[in-house]
Amino acid sequence: MSTQQDVLDVAARAREASHGLALATRAQKDGALLAMVGALLDHQDAILAANAEDVARAEGSGTPANVVDRLRLTPERLEAMAQGLRDVAALPDPVGEVVRGSTLANGLELRQVRVPFGVVGMIYEARPNVTADAAGICLKSGNAVLLRGSSSARSSNAAIVEVLRDAAVRAGLDADVVQLVPGDTHESVKALMRARGLVDVLIPRGGAGLIRSVVEESTVPVIETGVGNCHVYVDRAADLDKALAIVVNAKTQRTSVCNAAESLLVHADVAGAFLPMVVPALVAEGVVIHGDEQFLAYDGVLPATEEDYAQEYLSLDISAAVVGSIDEAIRHIRRYSSQHSDAVVTEDQAAARLFTRSVDSAAVLVNASTRFTDGGEFGFGAEIGISTQKLHARGPMGLPEMTTTKYVVTGDGHVR
Numbered sequence: 202m203s204t205q206q207d208v209l210d211v212a213a214r215a216r217e218a219s220h221g222l223a224l225a226t227r228a229q230k231d232g233a234l235l236a237m238v239g240a241l242l243d244h245q246d247a248i249l250a251a252n253a254e255d256v257a258r259a260e261g262s263g264t265p266a267n268v269v270d271r272l273r274l275t276p277e278r279l280e281a282m283a284q285g286l287r288d289v290a291a292l293p294d295p296v297g298e299v300v301r302g303s304t305l306a307n308g309l310e311l312r313q314v315r316v317p318f319g320v321v322g323m324i325y326e327a328r329p330n331v332t333a334d335a336a337g338i339c340l341k342s343g344n345a346v347l348l349r350g351s352s353s354a355r356s357s358n359a360a361i362v363e364v365l366r367d368a369a370v371r372a373g374l375d376a377d378v379v380q381l382v383p384g385d386t387h388e389s390v391k392a393l394m395r396a397r398g399l400v401d402v403l404i405p406r407g408g409a410g411l412i413r414s415v416v417e418e419s420t421v422p423v424i425e426t427g428v429g430n431c432h433v434y435v436d437r438a439a440d441l442d443k444a445l446a447i448v449v450n451a452k453t454q455r456t457s458v459c460n461a462a463e464s465l466l467v468h469a470d471v472a473g474a475f476l477p478m479v480v481p482a483l484v485a486e487g488v489v490i491h492g493d494e495q496f497l498a499y500d501g502v503l504p505a506t507e508e509d510y511a512q513e514y515l516s517l518d519i520s521a522a523v524v525g526s527i528d529e530a531i532r533h534i535r536r537y538s539s540q541h542s543d544a545v546v547t548e549d550q551a552a553a554r555l556f557t558r559s560v561d562s563a564a565v566l567v568n569a570s571t572r573f574t575d576g577g578e579f580g581f582g583a584e585i586g587i588s589t590q591k592l593h594a595r596g597p598m599g600l601p602e603m604t605t606t607k608y609v610v611t612g613d614g615h616v617r
Contacts, residue, residue, distance in 0.1 A: 207383045208392035212347060212399035215320045218377035219345040223317050225374065227294040230341050233372035234290040238283045240368040241333065241361070245279055251360035252329060259353050267457040267515045271327040272354055282333040289337045289582035295600045296343045310611040315604040317343030318401040322382075322393050323585070324349045324415055326407030329357035335404075336365050336379045338585045342603035347400065349382035349393055351407075394419035404598075406586045409513070424598070427563075427589025428513045429459030429541040431571040434530040434556070436547035437470040443568060444546040445478050451544065451570040453486045457515050459587060460542050460574040464510060465490075465521040466530045472523045483519065492521040510537045527552055531559045538562060540589050542574040563589050563596040 222230075241248065252274040259269050295315045302312040321344045323335045332348055339346035350358040358381060366376040382393055394403060397420045405415035409428045416423050433451050435444045451462035467475055472495055480499045483490060491509040492502045502521075509520040510533075524530045534543050544566040545556040553567045564574040564587075574597065576584020581599025588594045594602040 204384045204386065204388040205392040208389055209396060209399065211377075211380050211382060212320065212322075212393070212396045214377040215345040215347055215380055216399050218375040219317065219319045219343075221375055222340070222345055222378050223296070223319075223343045225343065229373060230294065230343075231290040233340060233369050233374050234286050234337055236368035236372045237333070237337065237365050238286045238290075240364040241279060241283045241286075244360070244364045245276065248279065248357065248360045248364070249274055249276070251356040252354075254356045255329075255354050264353070265516075268327055268353075270457045272329070272357075274329060274357060278330060282330050285330075285334055285577065285582060286337040288577065289341050289600070292341070292582050292600055294341065295604050298601075300606055307615065308613065309615055312609045312611075313606050314609055315601065316607050318603065318605055320345045320347065320400050321603065322347045322349065322396070322400045322403040322421065324390060324393065324403060324405045324407075324411065326351045326411055327353055328406075329354045329361060331406060332358050332361045333365065335585050336362075338582065338598075338600060338603055340369070340374075340378060341582075342600050344401075344603060345378045345380075347380055347382050347393065349390055352385040355385060390415075391418065394421060397421050404586050424586070424588055424594060425590040426586035427459070427541050428539050429461065429571075429587075430463050430511065430513045430537060430539040431460060431541055431574075432464040432466060432534050432538055432543040433462045433571065434466040434524075434527070434534070434543070434545045435468060435471060435475055436527060436530075436545055436549060436552050436556075437468040438549035438552055439468075439471060439475075439546040440548055440568075441471065441475050441478060444475065445482060447544065447546055447568070447570050448479055449482050449486060451572055452483065452488055452519050453517070454570070454572050456517055458572075459513070460571050461515070462544070462571050463512060463514050463519060464537065465519055466533060467521070467523050468527070468530070469523050469525050476523075487517045489518045490521050491518060493523060495523040496521045513539065527555060531556065534560055534562075541587065542566065542571040544569060544571050563587060 298315045300313040325331045362381045365379050370376050400421045403421045403423045405412045406426050490502045491505040496502045540562045542564040543560050543562045557565045576597035576599050584597040
């Protein structure tokens with residue numbers, strides 16, 4: 202049997218399973234999620250052993266350290282995956298929510314209600330925690346999910362999906378509400394991208410190359426998640442102690458994620474005071490600064506290139522520049538930002554308003570680290586991704602963003 206037919210077969214099974222899942226009650230879905238929590242923790246040793254195989258294979262092939270970090274599971278990360286499912290179970294069920302409703306002049310009752318997409322395809326790189334997050338959010342929002350992780354995480358993903366499917370069955374749901382897409386080659390990805398009519402929407406999550414490939418090649422509608430060239434701008438009216446804590450946290454708290462800061466901008470009026478604070482603090486954390494002339498006055502700073510300012514490093518690197526005004530900072534961000542998350546540090550409310558109105562990103566933060574752009578931090582439960590597009594969803598995508606709507610029109614023998 203061909204890879205294409207294998208993929209179409211699992212998509213057809215997902216389509217069939219989605220019909221029953223759309224009718225499941227909140228109690229049934231929450232019961233399944235909590236069963237999945239128990240299954241992940243009960244099978245922790247097997248999952249971590251499978252993950253160790255993936256990590257060893259990645260390290261043996263010379264995979265960059267930041268990618269290995271995304272791939273690696275620990276007991277703490279596994280517990281975080283389980284907590285994400287608990288959090289989703291505790292959230293309201295979006296299915297059936299009335300978005301708006303009215304009685305028309307002719308007496309017809311009109312309601313716009315949330316309904317599942319049906320079948321969601323996930324194409325993602327490395328991070329096996331996405332496997333559980335995507336399964337949980339899709340299940341709670343009434344969607345069957347097809348998971349196509351990278352071959353680098355195939356052992357981890359297979360182990361996780363096996364326990365999630367078993368838990369779904371024990372909770373009375375069809376196992377096929379959660380499936381791995383078969384195949385390790387691009388042919389299986391291509392088949393998923395062309396499964397229009399069986400798959401309702403695709404969500405790519407990974408590097409720029411993966412996302413661009415899915416957007417350009419797919420005939421299935423795509424919700425585009427984006428790379429994160431995230432900026433922190435330290436304004437002339439910034440509290441410099443706050444600014445230091447925010448910059449260090451945004452850059453170093455976890456470097457291999459899309460909401461880590463990759464670019465630092467400092468207003469010229471505070472550069473003389475702030476650079477002697479921030480450069481040693483970043484260097485002490487192992488950060489390599491790629492800076493302009495004013496940053497180059499400090500030991501260990503490398504000269505920044507055009508590519509540096511446009512780069513999503515996902516490592517202990519940051520580009521840095523001094524700007525003459527908030528307007529210059531905004532122009533710099535407009536030129537280089539990936540429109541993911543950009544932050545301003547300032548005590549000037551007028552400057553904060555100008556920044557938030559002028560910077561066109563999915564999340565704009567004031568006096569807070571870019572690391573807060575996250576579904577869990579926003580109270581959405583475990584997010585399925587962070588959308589940087591402007592259609593359907595933007596920013597962290599939680600349960601409501603994994604639904605569409607339909608109109609229910611109720612009459613009493615009405616004819617037009």
